[in-house]
Amino acid sequence: MDATTATADERGAGVFNAAALAGKYLTFSLGSEEYGLPVLKVREIIKVMDITPVPQMPAHVKGVVNLRGKVIPVIDLRAKFGLSAQEYTDRTCIVVVDVAMKRDRVMLGVIVDAVSEVLNIAAAEIDQTPDFGERIVTDYMLGLAKVKNTVKILLDLDSVLRAEGALTGRTF
Numbered sequence: 001m002d003a004t005t006a007t008a009d010e011r012g013a014g015v016f017n018a019a020a021l022a023g024k025y026l027t028f029s030l031g032s033e034e035y036g037l038p039v040l041k042v043r044e045i046i047k048v049m050d051i052t053p054v055p056q057m058p059a060h061v062k063g064v065v066n067l068r069g070k071v072i073p074v075i076d077l078r079a080k081f082g083l084s085a086q087e088y089t090d091r092t093c094i095v096v097v098d099v100a101m102k103r104d105r106v107m108l109g110v111i112v113d114a115v116s117e118v119l120n121i122a123a124a125e126i127d128q129t130p131d132f133g134e135r136i137v138t139d140y141m142l143g144l145a146k147v148k149n150t151v152k153i154l155l156d157l158d159s160v161l162r163a164e165g166a167l168t169g170r171t172f
Contacts (some may be wrong), residue, residue, distance in 0.1 A: 018028065021142050027116040027152055030078050031086070034116065034152040036145060041157050043096040043107060045115055048088050056103040065094070065109060072096065074109040075161060086113065100158045108161055119152075121145045126154070 008051045025036035026045075027055050053063040060079035064071050073095060078086060087100070091114035099108050142154040 016127040016128040016143070018128075018143065019098065021024065021126050022123040023122060024118055024120050025096070025145070026118055026155060027150075028112040029074060029116060030081065031083055035112075036119065036121070036154045037095070037097065037157060038154075039118060041099070043098055043099045043150070044110075046094050046096065048092050048094055048111065062111065067096065067109075070157050072107050072108070072109050074111060074154045076111045077160075078113070083085055090117075091112075097157055099161045099163075110157075110161070119145075119147060121147060121152075121154075 005038050007050050019040055023041040027034055027036045029035070051063040051065055054061065054073075057063070060076050062074045064073055078084075082124050088111075092111065093115055094109040094111055095115065096107055096109050098105055125141045125145050125147055127146065128143055130144075140156050140159040142156045144154040145154055
């Protein structure tokens with residue numbers, strides 16, 4: 001199985017395989033931090049458009065957008081990760097991604113501060129997520145990539161955005 005489709009269960013509890021994670025990642029920023037998403041999860045990148053709010057959703061669920069006739073939910077990744085709110089700029093965009101939910105695969109939009117680049121990350125550049133203690137949940141991280149003298153957090157979008165996390169009040 002390749003790195004772009006491996007879930008936390010498929011990677012195995014306590015088993016880390018950097019070779020399985022190697023590949024192309026879309027990198028983006030939230031504040032001063034850099035993150036990476038497997039490119040095969042990314043469907044497209046669009047500028048922020050009018051978002052229709054949906055009542056009684058958690059603060060990180062901004063609402064829905066009509067993308068060429070298809071209504072997709074939009075999640076603010078800053079709010080999802082508990083980061084302070086920031087005004088949208090001309091670099092703010094929505095990354096449309098394909099995510100495995102409980103019963104089906106769905107398209108969701110995630111708002112990020114800025115998209116950086118697509119990187120080919122080698123296995124030698126990927127480290128296992130460190131242990132932050134037993135009460136700290138890190139299952140949303142595939143690993144940490146050391147690229148160009150920086151560390152990029154490689155995200156497991158299925159864990160970040162699955163139904164029990166994305167549309168409820170759970171934040172990381």
